Amino acid sequence: MNLAIRDNWRIWLLVVFVVASTVAIFAPVGVGGPTGDAAAGNDTAATESTASQYTNLRFGLQLAGGTQVRAPLVGMTAEGLAFQREEADGIEETVRRELDVGASQVRADARGGTVEVFVDRHVGNVTQPEFAAALQEAGLDADEGDVRMGVTASTRDDAVSVLSSKIDRSGLSGGTVTQAAAPGAQFVVIEVPGADRRTVIDLIGEQGLVQTVALYPVETDNGTEYRTANLTTQDDFRNVGNAQRSEQGEAPGVTVTLTDDAAPEFQAAMQEYGFDQEGGTTCRYDLNRTIEGNMEAFEAAGVEHRCLLTVRDGEVVFGARVTDGLADDFRTGQFVQSPVYQSSAPSFEQVRELEINLKAGALPTELDIENRGTTFYLLPSLAQQFKPLSLLTGFAAVIAVSLMVFVRYRRADVAMPMILTAAAEVYVLLGFAAAVGLPLELSHIAGFIAVIGTGVDDLVIIADEIMQRGNIETSRVFESRFRKAFWVIGAAAATTIIAMSPLAVLSLGDLRGFAIVTIVGVLVGVLITRPAYGDILRVLVLRRD
Amino acid sequence: MDVSVPDVEYPDYSDRQLVAVPLALLAVSVGVLAVATVLLGSPVPLGIEFTGGTELRVITGDSPSEIRATFDQEVESITPIASQADTYQLTFQFEDADPLEQRATEAGYTVESVSERSASFAGDSQRQALVGLLVAFAGMAVLVFLMFRTFIPSIAVVASAFSDIVIPLALMRLFGIELSLGTVAALLMLIGYSVDSDLLLNNHIIRRRGAFYTATYRAMRTGVTMTITSIAAMVVMVVVASLLGIPLLPAIGIVLVFGLTADLMNTYLMNVSLLRYYKFEAVGR
Numbered sequence: 129m130n131l132a133i134r135d136n137w138r139i140w141l142l143v144v145f146v147v148a149s150t151v152a153i154f155a156p157v158g159v160g161g162p163t164g165d166a167a168a169g170n171d172t173a174a175t176e177s178t179a180s181q182y183t184n185l186r187f188g189l190q191l192a193g194g195t196q197v198r199a200p201l202v203g204m205t206a207e208g209l210a211f212q213r214e215e216a217d218g219i220e221e222t223v224r225r226e227l228d229v230g231a232s233q234v235r236a237d238a239r240g241g242t243v244e245v246f247v248d249r250h251v252g253n254v255t256q257p258e259f260a261a262a263l264q265e266a267g268l269d270a271d272e273g274d275v276r277m278g279v280t281a282s283t284r285d286d287a288v289s290v291l292s293s294k295i296d297r298s299g300l301s302g303g304t305v306t307q308a309a310a311p312g313a314q315f316v317v318i319e320v321p322g323a324d325r326r327t328v329i330d331l332i333g334e335q336g337l338v339q340t341v342a343l344y345p346v347e348t349d350n351g352t353e354y355r356t357a358n359l360t361t362q363d364d365f366r367n368v369g370n371a372q373r374s375e376q377g378e379a380p381g382v383t384v385t386l387t388d389d390a391a392p393e394f395q396a397a398m399q400e401y402g403f404d405q406e407g408g409t410t411c412r413y414d415l416n417r418t419i420e421g422n423m424e425a426f427e428a429a430g431v432e433h434r435c436l437l438t439v440r441d442g443e444v445v446f447g448a449r450v451t452d453g454l455a456d457d458f459r460t461g462q463f464v465q466s467p468v469y470q471s472s473a474p475s476f477e478q479v480r481e482l483e484i485n486l487k488a489g490a491l492p493t494e495l496d497i498e499n500r501g502t503t504f505y506l507l508p509s510l511a512q513q514f515k516p517l518s519l520l521t522g523f524a525a526v527i528a529v530s531l532m533v534f535v536r537y538r539r540a541d542v543a544m545p546m547i548l549t550a551a552a553e554v555y556v557l558l559g560f561a562a563a564v565g566l567p568l569e570l571s572h573i574a575g576f577i578a579v580i581g582t583g584v585d586d587l588v589i590i591a592d593e594i595m596q597r598g599n600i601e602t603s604r605v606f607e608s609r610f611r612k613a614f615w616v617i618g619a620a621a622a623t624t625i626i627a628m629s630p631l632a633v634l635s636l637g638d639l640r641g642f643a644i645v646t647i648v649g650v651l652v653g654v655l656i657t658r659p660a661y662g663d664i665l666r667v668l669v670l671r672r673d
Numbered sequence: 674m675d676v677s678v679p680d681v682e683y684p685d686y687s688d689r690q691l692v693a694v695p696l697a698l699l700a701v702s703v704g705v706l707a708v709a710t711v712l713l714g715s716p717v718p719l720g721i722e723f724t725g726g727t728e729l730r731v732i733t734g735d736s737p738s739e740i741r742a743t744f745d746q747e748v749e750s751i752t753p754i755a756s757q758a759d760t761y762q763l764t765f766q767f768e769d770a771d772p773l774e775q776r777a778t779e780a781g782y783t784v785e786s787v788s789e790r791s792a793s794f795a796g797d798s799q800r801q802a803l804v805g806l807l808v809a810f811a812g813m814a815v816l817v818f819l820m821f822r823t824f825i826p827s828i829a830v831v832a833s834a835f836s837d838i839v840i841p842l843a844l845m846r847l848f849g850i851e852l853s854l855g856t857v858a859a860l861l862m863l864i865g866y867s868v869d870s871d872l873l874l875n876n877h878i879i880r881r882r883g884a885f886y887t888a889t890y891r892a893m894r895t896g897v898t899m900t901i902t903s904i905a906a907m908v909v910m911v912v913v914a915s916l917l918g919i920p921l922l923p924a925i926g927i928v929l930v931f932g933l934t935a936d937l938m939n940t941y942l943m944n945v946s947l948l949r950y951y952k953f954e955a956v957g958r
Contacts, residue, residue: 190921198794250793310801325774325787500794503770505787510730517917521910528909532902570921571858574910577922578862578929581906585869585899592895615880619820619872624865626812630805631861636798639805642858646865 136667142660145652146552149559153183185558188567188641191515193508194321195328199501200313201287202251202494203279204259205244206270213238219266226262227254232337232361235492237280243268244279246493250500278314283492287316291332293488295320298331298480310634316495319567325505334441335494336485338362340471343411343419343435343447344401345426354423356437359397361490364390368486371479379446380479381472384486391467395458402434403450404458409434413447415474422447438471440485446472518573525577526551529584541668542591549661550583556652557645566641575645582624582650586617586658594665603666610662621654683886683945691946695939699836702843709846717845720853723799725792727765727773732783734759743780744773756918760785768792802857810834813864820872825951826879830871832947833939837867841931850928855921859928866903866929867936870896871944878948885952889945896940904933 133140189196211219216236223234223245233246243263247254256275263270279287288305295303295318303320320328340360345352369383386394398404413422413435426433435447448470450458457463471486473479497503526547533543554576561568593613594606624646631643683691706716721728726749733740737751746767754760765773770789777784790798813834818827838860850856877892878885911926 310797313797325770498769498791500791502790502794503788505784507783507785510785514919517919518914518922521913521917521919521922524909524913525906528905529902532898532905536898536902570919571855574855574858574922574925577906577910581903582866582869584902584906585866588899588902589873589895592891592898596891612881616869616873616876619876620865620869623813623816623868623872626816627809627861627864629812630808631858634801634805636801636805636854636857639802639854639858643861646862 136663138659138663139667142549142552142656145556145559145656149556149562152559152563153185155184184562186562186565186567187515188569188572189319189321189504189506189511190570191511191518191568192321193506193511194319195323195325196320196504197318197328197332197495197497197501198308198315198503199495199497200277200315201246201279201284201492202248202496203244203246203283204248204254204256204275204277205242205280206259206263206268206275207242208274209241209243209263209268209270211236211238211241211268219243219263219268222266223259223262226265227258229254233493235283237282240280240282242280243270244283246279248277251494251496279493284314284316286492287495290336290489290491291316291318294331294336294484297484297487300327300331313500322508325503329497329503331484332495333497335491336488337441337490338471338482338485339439341437341439341444342397342401342403343413343422343433343437344403345432345434352427352432354426354433356419357397357401359394359436360386360390362486363489364394365486368483371476371483373476379448379472379474380476381470382479382483382486383468383470386467391464394467395461395463398450398458398463403436404455405434406452406455406459408452408455409450411435411447411449413437413444415444415447419444436469438473438482440482445478445482446474448472514570518570522554522573522577522580526580529580533584533588536588537591542595542665545661545664545668546584546587546591549587549657549664550580553583553649553653553657554579556656557649560648560652561645566644569641571639571642572645575642575649578646579649579653582620583653583657586620586653587661589613589616590658590662591665594662595669606666613662614659617658618654621650624650683889683949688946688950691942695836695943698935698938699839702836702840705843705846706839717842717852718849719799720851720856721764721788721790721795722854723795723802723852724766725768725790725795727767727770727787727789729763729765729770729773729777729784730754730760730786731763731777732757732760732785733781735780735782737761743782744776746773754918756916760918798854802852802854806838806857806860809861809864810838813868817868817872821875821879823879823951825947826875829944829947829951830868830875833871833936833944834864834867836939836943837863837932837936840935841928844931845928848927850924853921853924855924856928859925859932862925862929863932863936866900866933867939870900870936870940873899874940874944875948878952885949889948893941897937900933900937900940904930907933 216238219236220234223243224231227245227247229245229247229252234243236243245254245259249255257272260270260272260275284307288307291305295305300320300323303318306317308315308317318328318332339358342357342359343354345354364386365384366387367385371382372380374380403409410431411433414425417425434450436450437444438446454469471482473482495501529550530547533546537543557576557579590610590613594609628643628646631639632647710716735743740751740761740763741748746765748763749766750764752762754762767773768789768791770787774784774787814831817830821827841860841863845852845856873896874889874892877888881888907926907929911923911930914922914926
């Protein structure tokens with residue numbers, strides 16, 4: 129048998145790819161371990177990894193179990209506006225006032241020429257024309273056509289990094305956050321293997337904005353009146369400690385350190401609002417009531433209350449007094465030297481949430497899961513079963529194909545290589561999946577089975593063409609027949625790729641994976657495995673003759 | 674089992690006779706889809722991926738009527754999973770999975786899977802899937818015309834591919850198979866699959882010298898083997914995956930089986946007769 133590389137380079141190319149795939153699938157590489165530093169506490173729950181035990185293949189949610197959430201970020205963006213950097217603040221102010229939205233919900237970027245608001249017709253009930261009108265009010269040349277749904281790319285990037293950070297810090301390992309584009313909409317896709325739906329939605333569904341708010345009395349003509357003032361946001365912290373369980377009657381809390389910029393302001397505010405009084409302050413904040421309810425209670429009680437409120441997404445989670453030691457520091461100016469205090473919450477779980485929010489930062493805007501999102505959860509133990517079972521399905525399909533081919537040709541030297549070549553095609557495809565870290569889903573398994581189907585189809589074309597009317601006398605005859613067979617195969621491959629390409633681009637979830645596997649499968653087939661089969665046939669057939 | 678290709682006595686039949694069967698079936702299919710659209714609002718039943726709603730897969734000892742009573746919201750459908758005892762797929766039009774999941778857990782059901790889709794997202798998906806199908810089909814048609822550069826052979830391929838998609842769609846309506854992302858993938862796959870055997874036939878008849886009937890039989894020998902092999906693979910996938918209770922795969926498989934079977938008929942009745950007309954009448958003149 130002549131296996132010289134020059135004559136049979138197609139076979140050798142296939143061998144090279146099979147070997148490379150083996151390396152990609154089985155060679156141990158330094159990925160797949162638990163990522164990042166698991167935060168303190170018992171994080172043993174839900175640490176299932178997507179990586180497989182024996183191979184480098186990764187499995188998606190349908191084969192690993194867990195939760196997927198897919199939702200757009202709330203917001204609208206006006207593009208192509210021209211304004212100077214100095215004007216940005218004024219524009220933000222006007223738009224905020226016109227639309228009656230919160231302080232951090234408008235963002236004007238002079239360099240990009242964009243203004244975005246983090247409300248839309250689904251959440252916050254502001255329509256595109258209303259936003260355009262507000263922009264005109266701010267002196268910008270904008271109409272409805274300039275306003276699109278969705279936020280800017282930089283806001284999306286911020287959101288993705290905050291979300292990843294939240295998931296990592298919560299101790300859920302193997303989670304991924306990606307962006308997905310669809311015509312007219314941008315989605316964020318969050319996948320957390322092993323985690324249940326509620327946990328994931330609780331973690332990411334909220335903006336996670338943590339503020340420290342001062343609640344203090346002022347003397348007015350009508351007697352004592354209570355007021356609030358924002359002291360900090362996430363950006364003001366240089367360091368956030370780990371959540372501490374409650375000790376000696378104190379509430380559980382997390383220690384925070386202010387930045388050098390924020391500390392003097394914080395101290396000045398404390399002095400101004402009277403938190404620096406000797407002996408510390410009194411605070412009997414009732415979490416079951418609203419802020420207003422508490423204010424009334426304080427006024428009625430007649431005792432001066434001064435509270436530092438921990439506020440998460442607009443909800444007061446804790447009201448703390450200032451201890452005498454801290455009050456002394458505010459008074460003497462010691463606080464600026466070591467600007468450390470504790471944010472507390474009633475339970476350790478809530479403190480953990482605070483810690484995650486403080487460390488990961490706040491989302492620039494919410495995810496609209498409720499109106500425009502999709503969620504998917506699959507029990508991990510069930511998903512684990514799908515893995516061997518879908519493998520079994522694939523095998524059964526291969527056996528069916530093999531039987532058909534044997535019945536048709538009744539020649540082992542034609543049929544055996546055909547089945548092996550089709551199997552090699554799937555194997556190379558698996559190697560590709562392992563190499564690029566594509567998480568396998570059920571749709572990919574369907575794609576693999578489809579590839580076996582089309583693969584064998586094309587091999588049948590080659591076999592029939594080459595073996596027509598008896599023997600091949602010369603290499604030249606072989607080459608000419610091979611080329612004729614290849615015209616059909618190439619044309620069919622091109623149409624399959626064309627048919628699948630819209631899916632690879634569109635954002636239709638599962639279908640994208642299916643399309644990508646099919647397209648890559650067709651390419652692998654046309655460029656590598658099917659030519660190799662031609663050579664294998666020649667070697668076998670010429671040997672016989 | 675003998676898979677040798679049946680000898681169709683093509684010369685015995687006129688073009689009209691050959692083309693009548695596939696055209697009639699295509700017309701019936703279009704009719705089914707049209708009637709369904711008028712009476713039921715959509716040509717094929719739409720899955721929750723395209724309508725919005727919630728789907729739960731639960732394990733419970735309750736009977737279907739007890740399951741209905743468990744939920745405050747109306748249960749649209751309850752499908753038992755064949756391979757696993759006491760396991761049901763529940764579908765709701767209701768879009769918020771939280772109360773449903775909670776209710777199921779309270780009632781002592783084991784929730785195996787939850788999937789929830791908002792209506793607006795589902796509407797987008799529907800539009801995208803439709804655009805995807807149209808673009809894929811148009812792309813295929815353009816490519817085929819570029820490859821053959823003659824009208825009749827090209828239109829034969831395109832018409833056969835069209836029928837290969839429309840007939841399975843009508844069958845989906847008749848058998849109550851929902852259009853899901855999986856079945857859309859299968860329909861797209863059909864574009865690729867159906868073109869295979871059509872290209873082969875065209876190639877043998879047009880691009881090579883030799884008698885029409887010899888070329889046709891040779892193409893058939895290869896093409897029928899191809900299609901039957903694919904059908905075999907898909908039938909096995911449907912049977913095994915449904916026995917094992919794996920979702921998605923059976924739906925993809927069954928649509929492909931429908932389409933490939935339709936393709937056998939379309940290619941070797943409609944396509945052949947169009948090519949024969951082209952070869953003997955259109956070119957001869």
